[in-house]
Amino acid sequence: MNMPAEPPKRTRRSKGGLTLVDVARVAGVAPITVSRVLNSPEKVSPDLVQKVRSAIERTGYVPNLLAGSLASTHSRMIAAILPTIAGSVFLDTVQSLTETLAAAGYQLILGQAGYENSREDELLEAIIGRRPDGIVLAGIMRSAQGRRRLQASAIPLVETWDLTPTPADMLVGFSHESVGEAVAEFLYQRGRRRVAVISASDERAQRRNRAFAQAAVRLDMQGPDGAIPFHTTSAPGTAAGGRAGLRALLAASPDIDAVFCSSDMVALGVLTEAHALGIAVPDRLAVVGLGDQAFAADTWPALTTVHLDGRAMGTIAANFLIDRIAGKHIPEVVRDIGFTIVERDSA
Amino acid sequence: MNMPAEPPKRTRRSKGGLTLVDVARVAGVAPITVSRVLNSPEKVSPDLVQKVRSAIERTGYVPNLLAGSLASTHSRMIAAILPTIAGSVFLDTVQSLTETLAAAGYQLILGQAGYENSREDELLEAIIGRRPDGIVLAGIMRSAQGRRRLQASAIPLVETWDLTPTPADMLVGFSHESVGEAVAEFLYQRGRRRVAVISASDERAQRRNRAFAQAAVRLDMQGPDGAIPFHTTSAPGTAAGGRAGLRALLAASPDIDAVFCSSDMVALGVLTEAHALGIAVPDRLAVVGLGDQAFAADTWPALTTVHLDGRAMGTIAANFLIDRIAGKHIPEVVRDIGFTIVERDSA
DNA sequence: GTGAAAGCGCTAACAA
DNA sequence: TTGTTAGCGCTTTCAC
Numbered sequence: 001m002n003m004p005a006e007p008p009k010r011t012r013r014s015k016g017g018l019t020l021v022d023v024a025r026v027a028g029v030a031p032i033t034v035s036r037v038l039n040s041p042e043k044v045s046p047d048l049v050q051k052v053r054s055a056i057e058r059t060g061y062v063p064n065l066l067a068g069s070l071a072s073t074h075s076r077m078i079a080a081i082l083p084t085i086a087g088s089v090f091l092d093t094v095q096s097l098t099e100t101l102a103a104a105g106y107q108l109i110l111g112q113a114g115y116e117n118s119r120e121d122e123l124l125e126a127i128i129g130r131r132p133d134g135i136v137l138a139g140i141m142r143s144a145q146g147r148r149r150l151q152a153s154a155i156p157l158v159e160t161w162d163l164t165p166t167p168a169d170m171l172v173g174f175s176h177e178s179v180g181e182a183v184a185e186f187l188y189q190r191g192r193r194r195v196a197v198i199s200a201s202d203e204r205a206q207r208r209n210r211a212f213a214q215a216a217v218r219l220d221m222q223g224p225d226g227a228i229p230f231h232t233t234s235a236p237g238t239a240a241g242g243r244a245g246l247r248a249l250l251a252a253s254p255d256i257d258a259v260f261c262s263s264d265m266v267a268l269g270v271l272t273e274a275h276a277l278g279i280a281v282p283d284r285l286a287v288v289g290l291g292d293q294a295f296a297a298d299t300w301p302a303l304t305t306v307h308l309d310g311r312a313m314g315t316i317a318a319n320f321l322i323d324r325i326a327g328k329h330i331p332e333v334v335r336d337i338g339f340t341i342v343e344r345d346s347a
Numbered sequence: 348m349n350m351p352a353e354p355p356k357r358t359r360r361s362k363g364g365l366t367l368v369d370v371a372r373v374a375g376v377a378p379i380t381v382s383r384v385l386n387s388p389e390k391v392s393p394d395l396v397q398k399v400r401s402a403i404e405r406t407g408y409v410p411n412l413l414a415g416s417l418a419s420t421h422s423r424m425i426a427a428i429l430p431t432i433a434g435s436v437f438l439d440t441v442q443s444l445t446e447t448l449a450a451a452g453y454q455l456i457l458g459q460a461g462y463e464n465s466r467e468d469e470l471l472e473a474i475i476g477r478r479p480d481g482i483v484l485a486g487i488m489r490s491a492q493g494r495r496r497l498q499a500s501a502i503p504l505v506e507t508w509d510l511t512p513t514p515a516d517m518l519v520g521f522s523h524e525s526v527g528e529a530v531a532e533f534l535y536q537r538g539r540r541r542v543a544v545i546s547a548s549d550e551r552a553q554r555r556n557r558a559f560a561q562a563a564v565r566l567d568m569q570g571p572d573g574a575i576p577f578h579t580t581s582a583p584g585t586a587a588g589g590r591a592g593l594r595a596l597l598a599a600s601p602d603i604d605a606v607f608c609s610s611d612m613v614a615l616g617v618l619t620e621a622h623a624l625g626i627a628v629p630d631r632l633a634v635v636g637l638g639d640q641a642f643a644a645d646t647w648p649a650l651t652t653v654h655l656d657g658r659a660m661g662t663i664a665a666n667f668l669i670d671r672i673a674g675k676h677i678p679e680v681v682r683d684i685g686f687t688i689v690e691r692d693s694a
Numbered sequence: 695g696t697g698a699a700a701g702c703g704c705t706a707a708c709a710a
Numbered sequence: 711t712t713g714t715t716a717g718c719g720c721t722t723t724c725a726c
Contacts, residue, residue: 019703030713035705045711060499065476066422067703070413070718077456077477086442087641095433098459102466107473109424109456112445119449126454129412130424152407239645268642275647294434295615298586300622300647366719377697382721392695414719417702 018061027055038063069131078321079132081111081123083139083202087236089263089291089310090138093160096314097136104322106133115202115235120146128153134321139204140164156324158317161308162204163336170324170333172316176204179306179339180211183260183288186341188219192258192286195221197228198245198270199262200235208290212260229253237262242269243276250277258286258347264293267303271346286347301345308339365408374402385410416478425668426479428458428470430486430549434583436610436638436657437485440507443661444483451669453480462549462582467493475500481668486551487511503671505664508655509551510683517671517680519663523551526653526686527558530607530635533688535566539605539633542568543576545592545617546609547584555637559607576600584609589616590623597624605633605694611640614650618693633694648692655686 024031029048036044037052044052055061069075078101082090098108109132111123124146127135134156141147141159147168150157157169162176187195195216199205213228222228231248233241242261246269249256261267267289274281281287281301289296289305296303316335323330371378376395383391384399391399402408416422425448429437445455456479458470471493474482481503488494488506494515497504504516509523534542542563546552560575569575578595580588589608593616596603608614614636621628628634628648636643636652643650663682670677 017703021703031703032705032713033711036712039705043711048712060496062472062475062500064417064478064703065473066413066417066478067718068705070411070417070720071703071705073705073718075413084442085445086438088438091433091435091438094457095431095459098432098457102459102470102473105473107456107458107477109454110441110445111454112442112449123449125409126412126449126452128409130454131411131413149407153409239642243645265642269645272645272647295586295612298590298616298619300619364719368719378719379697379721380695383696386721390695395696411719414702415721417704418719418721420702420721 017064018059020061020063023052023055023059023061026059027052073131074325075131075133076106077109077130077132078106078134078136078318079109079111079127079130080136081113081127081138083113083115084236085110085112087238087265088138089236089293089308090161092310093138093314093317096311097318098314100315100318101322104318106322121149124149128155131155133325134158136160136317136321141168142203156321158320160313160317163334167334170317170320170330172313172320172335172337174308174337174339176208177211179290180208180213180260181215182339182341183306184212184215184219184221186343187258187260187286187288187347188216188221190286190347192347193221194223194253194256195228195258195260196230196249196253196256197260197262198231198233198242198249198266199260200237200241200266201232202235205235205262208262209260223253223255229256233266237266239265239269239272242266243273244269246270246273246277250279257284258288260288260290262290264289264291264296264303264305267305267346268295268299271299271301271303282345282347288341288347292342296342297344299346304344304347305342306339307342309337312337364411365406367408367410370399370402370406370408373406374399420478421672422478422480423453424456424477424479425453425481425483425665426456426458426474426477427483428460428474428485430460430462431583432457432459434585434612435485436583436640436655437508439657440485440661440664443658444665445661447662447665448669451665453669468496471496475502478502480672481505483507483664483668488515489550503668505667507660507664510681514681517664517667517677519660519667519682519684521655521684521686523555524558526637527555527560527607528562529686529688530653531559531562531566531568533690534605534607534633534635534694535563535568537633537694539694540568541570541600541603542605542607543578543596543600543603544607544609545578545580545589545596545613546607547582547588547613548579549582552582552609555609556607570600570602576603580613584613586612586616586619589613590620591616593617593620593624597626604631605635607635607637609637611636611638611643611650611652614652614693615642615646618646618648618650629692629694635688635694639689643689644691646693651691651694652689653686654689656684659684 024034137159140162162173231245292305292307371381484506487509509520578592639652639654
């Protein structure tokens with residue numbers, strides 16, 4: 001017999017887990033049939049589907065999606081990149097994103113970029129390396145380096161919570177400049193004439209504030225020195241930052257009659273400090289928040305704030321990605337969802 | 348020449364992306380050398396490292412971690428399973444978890460189970476299918492089915508925010524029963540004699556409340572009917588739920604002098620409603636929150652609450668997993684991090 | 695220190 | 711409808 005020498009066996013520890021091949025053996029079918037039962041059961045005859053399902057049941061098999069992703073180049077994962085999680089205004093967006101994506105069979109992977117973008121490059125590499133089918137960004141990718149990487153990766157991308165004439169890909173948000181201007185005009189109409197700002201230091205807030213200040217000056221609501229009193233705290237904004245901010249503003253400009261805050265949390269702190277200082281809201285001081293978080297209607301007094309539909313942005317971003325991945329044409333890849341000022345009792 | 352017939356070429360669309368083989372070709376080394384430069388550069392001579400790094404740089408190569416995970420059976424992903432994201436008390440935990448894990452090269456994948464656990468089985472399958480190196484659960488896995496699946500998967504698991512005599516694997520949390528009892532005793536010592544509860548309906552809250560009620564009855568703080576007035580809202584607790592709760596409680600039991608709330612958000616709503624009703628806090632009504640969220644020190648009056656160290660739980664959970672994955676022996680896989688009552692002005 | 699060969703567990707492409 | 715074959719892009723194992 002002309003038997004070739006058996007080559008030395010190299011065996012790898014396959015981690016012992018059940019595989020699709022095991023299930024196929026149990027069901028008495030080819031591996032691909034098991035794969036089809038899992039991914040497109042309509043292409044398999046009912047009795048084989050039945051057999052395979054029963055084999056899966058009995059063995060407790062859980063498909064290895066990593067292997068499936070590698071073979072199919074669809075990971076069914078979507079990455080969300082946020083500055084932070086705790087205290088973030090993006091959580092409603094993440095929540096609705098997760099829900100909409102889960103319903104379509106996608107899982108979310110989370111990246112925290114920090115507000116300083118120090119680890120941005122590392123983070124992008126870690127995320128792109130996992131080959132998500134799509135990426136959602138809280139905000140706009142500002143660094144040219146980051147944009148280049150994302151575009152080179154060719155992964156569908158949705159930027160959110162902002163507008164820009166030069167989106168990297170898809171976009172759903174609102175104009176921070178318009179918000180700033182609208183709040184200034186709102187306060188003017190309510191009779192305020194000495195407005196101030198307490199704001200976190202992030203870039204979006206700064207654009208809001210600039211537009212607010214310009215409109216305020218145009219409406220002659222600046223201080224005697226021609227400027228709009230300003231207090232900056234670190235991002236994300238907190239109630240403590242709001243309290244400290246109000247104290248600082250009043251020390252420098254005791255005659256202010258309105259404060260525009262960069263978030264509802266900051267506004268909550270301002271309400272508290274006003275209370276502590278015996279300053280009547282809204283009589284002596286109007287307070288406007290941003291975000292219309294769930295608690296905004298239930299502060300004392302109820303917070304007048306800018307309603308931003310975080311859930312809608314999450315849902316729209318998710319659907320943008322789902323459609324794009326499905327190869328559907330998306331007619332309008334930039335969506336301005338606008339905002340509204342919700343007038344309650346604090347202004 | 349005895350040339351074998353060329354077999355028909357089946358080509359798959361390799362999605363065009365750069366691979367490690369391309370980089371190897373550019374650098375003039377074997378693929379495995381590129382792999383080593385990426386994963387254990389200390390095993391490669393400095394000049395080859397240099398050559399390979401330069402090739403990576405020039406080509407813009409991003410390693411496919413999916414393929415790496417499949418080959419190595421280490422995904423460098425950790426899954427976190429939460430009831431919800433928006434309004435959740437677990438966000439500090441998720442934040443510190445993400446930070447600690449990112450520093451060790453792990454990425455977080457997020458699963459939302461919902462408070463009703465309706466999609467739990469699906470979710471577990473989606474998560475286990477991605478072969479994370481570890482799983483962190485917000486709370487305890489209660490369903491026997493879920494525990495079985497997790498244990499069958501053999502993935503290291505940390506349950507958090509609770510204590511149980513029968514952890515599925517590792518555990519870091521605190522005793523909700525002790526919290527309930529401690530708050531009852533705290534209120535007793537502060538002279539309160541008619542205590543009430545406003546609580547979300549989740550299972551942890553219910554155990555807290557039961558212990559609170561038992562201690563309260565023991566201390567003779569029950570109402571004339573022998574019961575502790577109770578109001579339940581849906582989970583997660585909100586300020587609106589707190590307001591409605593206080594109104595309902597006062598309608599039924601006008602003589603209550605203290606309220607224990609299931610979260611700081613609920614307590615914020617209670618403070619607001621008390622203000623609206625002209626009820627002095629703490630003089631006529633003491634309010635105690637739970638969680639010591641960032642804003643708790645900055646409500647009016649400042650909220651007395653139970654401090655729970657969410658960040659610590661995240662860090663400890665992350666380190667449990669990192670150590671376990673590294674094969675280190677963890678001497679103490681159950682950790683009670685306790686709690687403290689932070690006395691401020693509301694009680 | 696470097697490399698060749700053989701998979702990891704799955705699915706796309708093709709064939710029957 | 712079902713199956714066969716050949717990878718997906720990487721790392722492990724073994725050899726030098």
